[in-house]
Amino acid sequence: MNYDKYKVFFDEKYSYIINKFLDNSNVADAIKYSSLNSGKRLRPYIMHEVGCAFGCDLKKLFAFETAIELIHNYSLVHDDMPCMDNDDYRRGKESTHKKFGQNIALLCGDAMLNLSVEILTSLNKNTDMAYNTAMMYLYKMSGNSGMIKGQEMDLYLQNNDVFYCYDEYLKMIIRKTGRLFNAAFVIPLILLERPKSEIKDIVKISNAFSILFQIVDDLKDKTENKTIEKSNILNILCEEEINSKLKKISAYIDYKLKNNEFLHKSKIGEIKDYCLKN
Ligand code: GRG
Numbered sequence: 251m252n253y254d255k256y257k258v259f260f261d262e263k264y265s266y267i268i269n270k271f272l273d274n275s276n277v278a279d280a281i282k283y284s285s286l287n288s289g290k291r292l293r294p295y296i297m298h299e300v301g302c303a304f305g306c307d308l309k310k311l312f313a314f315e316t317a318i319e320l321i322h323n324y325s326l327v328h329d330d331m332p333c334m335d336n337d338d339y340r341r342g343k344e345s346t347h348k349k350f351g352q353n354i355a356l357l358c359g360d361a362m363l364n365l366s367v368e369i370l371t372s373l374n375k376n377t378d379m380a381y382n383t384a385m386m387y388l389y390k391m392s393g394n395s396g397m398i399k400g401q402e403m404d405l406y407l408q409n410n411d412v413f414y415c416y417d418e419y420l421k422m423i424i425r426k427t428g429r430l431f432n433a434a435f436v437i438p439l440i441l442l443e444r445p446k447s448e449i450k451d452i453v454k455i456s457n458a459f460s461i462l463f464q465i466v467d468d469l470k471d472k473t474e475n476k477t478i479e480k481s482n483i484l485n486i487l488c489e490e491e492i493n494s495k496l497k498k499i500s501a502y503i504d505y506k507l508k509n510n511e512f513l514h515k516s517k518i519g520e521i522k523d524y525c526l527k528n
Pocket of ligand 1: 288289290291292322324325326328329334341397398401426427464467
């Protein structure tokens with residue numbers, strides 16, 4: 251399925267499922283406001299594409315596609331709050347705490363994380379060990395040793411006068427941005443109980459993808475005249491060096507995809523090119 255078709259397909263099902271779980275409340279309204287009808291849906295699309303390439307059960311996988319997007323959305327709601335990045339706008343509209351207040355935004359993020367578990371445990375009944383392992387992987391990647399660790403590293407770098415080089419940047423990015431992409435790439439293989447060697451190879455592609463994605467995102471801060479934060483790559487390398495890194499990472503991803511028995515015909519290369527251009 252191409253990206254535009256997938257987005258329509260995903261948004262329709264995602265919205266239906268989320269609405270089914272929500273009551274009438276401010277927190278429910280904040281969840282709808284922050285997670286429906288917006289966002290690029292890259293993580294679920296990657297998961298779907300990898301799942302299709304490897305022959306995954308798409309019904310089981312869809313629960314994970316929904317869960318990963320909810321986790322991503324919760325992280326953005328919390329990331330925008332004054333105690334974190336303090337952003338007033340997200341996806342072209344007021345950020346959730348600006349619209350609903352900090353207390354509701356905090357609860358909205360917490361509720362989205364919980365909702366992701368509720369959805370995973372109720373959409374698919376009679377699940378097997380592989381399903382449980384995939385769930386464990388998802389929450390390890392998003393949790394304290396994964397995405398949250400990356401955010402903590404980012405905060406430390408922002409708030410302390412420490413030497414900050416490209417290697418430190420990579421360590422932080424691989425966690426903050428990369429762990430959720432790891433989950434998007436790897437979960438279909440866990441569900442299919444593919445061998446560890448294959449998973450290791452996908453993690454390499456996924457790490458390279460995350461670095462490319464985050465570097466492009468950092469560069470946008472300059473073109474959009476936003477404050478360049480201390481942990482932005484623009485504070486570490488000059489633009490010429492950054493562009494040369496991007497070229498190398500992109501070529502590496504192309505090489506790895508070309509040589510992967512399952513992914514060589516997938517749309518992952520197109521998603522990477524889309525990220526480079528947008
Ligand atoms: C638990 C208090 C608390 C906070 C969690 C972990 C965390 C805060 C935030 C990390 C999230 C973050 C800002 C990651 C950076 C990755 C990034 C550039 C996200 C934007 O992703 P896109 O471009 O967003 O895919 P859309 O809007 O398209 O979904």
